[in-house]
Amino acid sequence: MSKIIKVLELGSGNSRRGANQNRGRALVAGGAGFLGSHLCERLLLDGYDVVALDNFHTGKRFNLKAVLHNPRFTCIEHDIVDALPSNLRVDEIYNLACPASPPHYQADPIHTFKTSVLGSLNLLELARKHNAKIFQASTSEVYGDPLVHPQPESYFGNVNTHGPRSCYDEGKRSAETLFFDYSRTYGLDVRVARIFNTYGRRMQPDDGRVVSNFIVQALRGDDLTVYGSGLQTRSFCYADDLIEGFVRLMNAPSAPAHPVNLGNPGEFTIMELATLVVDYTNSRSKIVHRPLPVDDPKQRRPDISFARNNLGWEPKINLAQGLAHTVEYFDTLLYGNRMAKGAAAS
Numbered sequence: 001m002s003k004i005i006k007v008l009e010l011g012s013g014n015s016r017r018g019a020n021q022n023r024g025r026a027l028v029a030g031g032a033g034f035l036g037s038h039l040c041e042r043l044l045l046d047g048y049d050v051v052a053l054d055n056f057h058t059g060k061r062f063n064l065k066a067v068l069h070n071p072r073f074t075c076i077e078h079d080i081v082d083a084l085p086s087n088l089r090v091d092e093i094y095n096l097a098c099p100a101s102p103p104h105y106q107a108d109p110i111h112t113f114k115t116s117v118l119g120s121l122n123l124l125e126l127a128r129k130h131n132a133k134i135f136q137a138s139t140s141e142v143y144g145d146p147l148v149h150p151q152p153e154s155y156f157g158n159v160n161t162h163g164p165r166s167c168y169d170e171g172k173r174s175a176e177t178l179f180f181d182y183s184r185t186y187g188l189d190v191r192v193a194r195i196f197n198t199y200g201r202r203m204q205p206d207d208g209r210v211v212s213n214f215i216v217q218a219l220r221g222d223d224l225t226v227y228g229s230g231l232q233t234r235s236f237c238y239a240d241d242l243i244e245g246f247v248r249l250m251n252a253p254s255a256p257a258h259p260v261n262l263g264n265p266g267e268f269t270i271m272e273l274a275t276l277v278v279d280y281t282n283s284r285s286k287i288v289h290r291p292l293p294v295d296d297p298k299q300r301r302p303d304i305s306f307a308r309n310n311l312g313w314e315p316k317i318n319l320a321q322g323l324a325h326t327v328e329y330f331d332t333l334l335y336g337n338r339m340a341k342g343a344a345a346s
C-alpha cells in the first residue's frame, strides 16, 4: 500500500507542458536517499515536476526538507518491489532505489535482490507504458574484486555469486541485463551509470560507508576502524559532481549502448583517506585495524574516458575540497558546527 506524503496531480493532464515552462515529469525512485534527494533538487531546478518514490528504508524525510514545500514536488511512500501506483504518469524515470551500504543491503539480502530485480522490472514496465526514458543507478560493485585496473566499462568483472555481498552485486548486474534487454526488445531509451564510491552532504552518520565512518569516528574522538591493512584503494567522487554526471548521461542526445562509469579517477588507499580525515577534523583519534570483510575489493578506480569524451563530464571537486564540505556537514549535524565555533573562539 503506498502513501502519498505530499500530493501532486499524478495522473491528470499532459505531464509534458511547453518547453519553457516545464520539462515534463521525472520520477525518482529512491528520492529520499543521499543521492536521490540531491537529484530531486537538481531536477526541480532544471524545470521538471518531480515525484519521489521511496520506502524510507535508508532514506529520510529530513533529506527532502528543501523540496517538500515546492509545488512541483511530491513524494510517495512506496516499495518498488510492489506493483506501482496505477495513476503515475511520467516522462523520465531515475531508478536509485536500493540500499547502498553493506550493513543496510546485507540486513535483508533477499529484499535487496528483489529491489534490484523486481523493482527494476516494475519501473521498466512503467517506462514502457509511457514511452519514458529510464536511468539506472548501477555500481562499480559489478566489477567485484577486479583483475583489470583501472576498470573500463568493457571489463566483465570478477564477482562472487554466493557471498554476503552478492545480493547487491548480482542484483545490480541482473538489473543491467534487464535494462538492456528492455532496450533491445522494446526499443526503450535506457541509460545505465556505474557509480563509484560517492560521498558528501546527507550521508547518514550510521550508514557504514568508509567516508562517513571515518569522519564520524574522528569527530567523536573514537579510533578510526580500518579493515585489513588499509592498502586497498578506492576512488571518491563528491555528490555534486556525480549528479552532474547523471543529468549529462540522461540528456545525452543518444543512449550509449552500454553502461557508463561515473566516478572520480583519483585513487587513494584507505590509510591515506583515514590520515586526511584525522587532519581535517583536527582529531586525536588513532587508527586501528580490524579483519577485512569477505570479498572486499583490493582496488577500485574508474576509467572515465567514455564519460569524458562523450558527455564532456569529469569531476571538478577534489578529495580535499569534498572532505572539507563533508566534515562541515557532519560537524553541523552532530555537534551544531562545533569546529567553526571553536575556530571563532580561538
Ligand SMILES: NC(=O)c1ccc[n+]([C@@H]2O[C@H](COP(=O)([O-])OP(=O)(O)OC[C@H]3O[C@@H](n4cnc5c(N)ncnc54)[C@H](O)[C@@H]3O)[C@@H](O)[C@H]2O)c1
Binding pocket: 029, 030, 031, 032, 033, 034, 035, 036, 053, 054, 055, 056, 057, 058, 059, 060, 078, 079, 080, 081, 095, 096, 097, 098, 099, 100, 101, 115, 119, 137, 138, 139, 140, 194, 195, 196, 197, 198, 199
Ligand atoms: N553512494 C554511492 O557511493 C553509490 C555507489 C554505487 C551505486 N550507488 C547506487 O545509487 C543509488 C542511491 O544510493 P545512495 O548512496 O543514495 O543510497 P541511499 O541508501 O541513501 O538511497 C537509497 C534510497 O532508496 C530507498 N529504497 C531502498 N529500497 C527501496 C525499495 N525497495 N523501494 C523504494 N525505495 C527504496 C531508500 O529508502 C533510500 O532512500 C543506489 O541504487 C545505489 O546502489 C551509490
